[in-house]
Amino acid sequence: MRTESTLRTAPVGARRNAGTDDTVAVTVPPEASAAARAGRPVGRRRPVGSPWRKVLFYGALSVLAVPFVFPTWWMFTSSLKPISEIFAFPPELWPSNPTLEGYVGAFTEQPFALQYWNSMYIAVLVTLGTMLFSSMAGYAFARIRFPGQDLLFLVVLTGLLIPSEVTIVPLFQLFNSWGMIDTHWPLILVTTFGAPSVLATFIMRQYFITLPVELEEAGRIDGLGRWRIYWSIALPLSRSALAAVAIFTFLNVWNLYLEPTVYLQTPELFTLPQALTRYTDAYGGEMWNIQLAAATLTALPVLIVFVFAAPWLLGGAVVGAVIWHLTWRRRWWLGALAGAALGAATGFFGMMP
C-alpha cells in the first residue's frame, strides 16, 4: 500500500511494491532516491574501473556537456558586454569591461517589466486554473459515476490528438468575433480549458484511481458531500501529481510563442518569449546585448529554481520529467499515449483508458 513517502517521491500514481521487479523500470536514479537508501539495486553498470578509464569517462562527459552549458554561459556573459565588444575577436569568456547597459536597454526599449508581469501572471493564473479544473474533471472521471461518462472522457481526450498549430486559424477567428484579439483572454482561456489542459486532467484521473477509496468512504460516513471529499480528502492526497501538473503547466505557458504572436499586437500586452524577439533597431537588426540581457532575465529564474529542484525532479519524478517532455512542445495528445504506453510498460498507472 502506498505510504506518505512514496507519495512524495513518485509524482504520478506510482504503485510500488518495493523490491519486486515489475516496478524496477520506474526506479528512481540512485543519488536522491529513497529506494537507494533502502538498499535497492540501482546503477546497472559496473563502476568505472581504473583511474585511466575514469579520466577518459569524465573527460568524455565534460566534452559532451559543452553544448549544453556553454550557450547559457555565453548568454549571461555576453549580456554584460558593451555592444562594441559583443562580436570581439578572439571571443572573451568573461567581459573585460562588464556593463549593465544591455539590462538598462531591455527596460527602456520595451515595457519589459510589464511584459515580465504579463508572462508571470498568465502563467500563474493558468497553472492555478488548470490545477483546479483538471483535478475536478479528473476526480469526477475517476470516482463519480454518471451517465455518458465514458463518452465525455473520450471527447476530452480528443484534445490530446490535435496539435495546437492545427486549430490556431479558427481560434483566431473565434476570438476575433468575440472582440478578444489583443487581450490576454485567448491565452488564458485556451490553455486553462482547451487542449493544453487535457493532459493534466488525464494525469489527475489516473492518479485518483490509484488512491485508496476507503478514506473517501470514511469521509462520506462522516457526512461530507462530494465537494468536501474532493477538496479535503482526495486533493491533499494527490499533492505530488498536482506538483507535476503545476510544473509542466507553468513551463508550457511560460514558453508559449506562436499563440501570443498571433493574438497580441500591443507591446504592453506582450509575453516574454514574444518580447525577446522584438529587440531590433530601426533596420530590423538585432540589438544583441539587449536581447541577451532580456533572455538572461527570462531564463535565469527558472534555471535557478531547476538547479535546486533537480535532485527531486531527475531523481524521484521520472514520470514528472516524462510529462514535461510531452508537454514541452505542446504534444498533449502524445502525453496521453505516452503516459498510457509508459504505464503499460511499467505498471505505473492503475488503469488504462
Added chain:
Amino acid sequence: MADATTATPGRAHARPGVAPTPPRRRFVPSYARRDQLTGYLFVAPQVLGIALFVLLPLGLIVWYSFHEWNVLAGTFRWVGLENFEKLVTDPKLAPVMEATAIFSIGLVVFNLALALLLAVLLNRKVRGMTFFRTVFFSPVVVSLVAWTIVWSFLLQDNGGINGILQLVGIDGPNWLREGPTAMASVIVVQVFKNVGLNMVLFLAALQGVPQEVQEAARMDGASDRQLFWRITVPLISPTILLTSIITIVGSLQVFAQIAVLTQGGPGISTTVLVYYLVQQAFDFHHFGYGSTLAILLFGIVLVLTIAQWQLRKRWVFYEN
C-alpha cells in the same frame, strides 16, 4: 482492477426504486442523483472548453478549407475543392514537404542517438551522475526563445562559434544563411534543447533492465557490445518507440525555433509545414488555404502515429 474501487459506495441503497424510500425522498434528490449532478458539474468546465476550443475549431478548419478567404481584402466565398487543388499544384509544397522530412528525420536520428548515448554513459553507480544529468537536462528548462536567441547569436557569421573556429584556423560558414548549414543548425539547436528529456526516459528504461539477464549473458561470454545490442536494446525497445513517436510528431510542430533562427530561409530551405501554414494564414492572410494546410498537418500527424503504433507489434519486444 482499480475500476472496482471507483464505484460509488452505498449507491445501490440510494438508487430510487430499489431501496424502500420514505415519501419525502420524492422531493429531495437522492445521494446518487445529487452525485451524478456533481459529476456533471465537475467535468463541465473541461468538457465545454474542449467543445469550444478543440472540436468547434476542428469543424471550422474543414469549413474554411472550402472557402477563398482573404482577411485583408475581406473576401469570403465558397470555392469548393479549389484550395485542395491549389495544395496539389502548389510549387512550394514539394520543397516544404522535403524540408519537413529532412528536419524530422534528422532530428529524430540525432536526438535518439545522443539521448541513448548520454543515458548509457550516465547509467552508472559513480560520483557526479546527478550533476551531469542536471547539466544535460538544464536546457529543457531554459526558455525556448531565450535558448534559440543565444544560438542565433552564436551562429552569426562573426559570432562565437566562428570565432572559436577561427582560433584554430578554420573559416566557418555563415551558418544560418546557407541552405544545408541552416537546416543542420536548426536541427542541432533543437536537439540540444530537448535531448535531456529523452535521456531521462532512456535512463528510466535502462534501470529497468533486469541485472540477472545481463549477468547471465555475461556468464555466457557476451561482450559489452553484444550485451548492448542483443540484450539492452531489445529490452528497452518500448521506450525507443515511445521516444521516437514523441520526437517525430514534436518535430512537426517546431515553429518558434525556425521563426527566430532562420525565418524559414535562406529561400524556403527551412520552411517546414507548420511554418508554411502560419505564414500563409497570418502573413499572407490566406485563411482558407491555411486551413487546408492545417488539415494536411493533422492528417500527417494522425497517419504517423497510427503507423507507429502498428509498427510496435513488429519490433517492440517484451511489452507486457
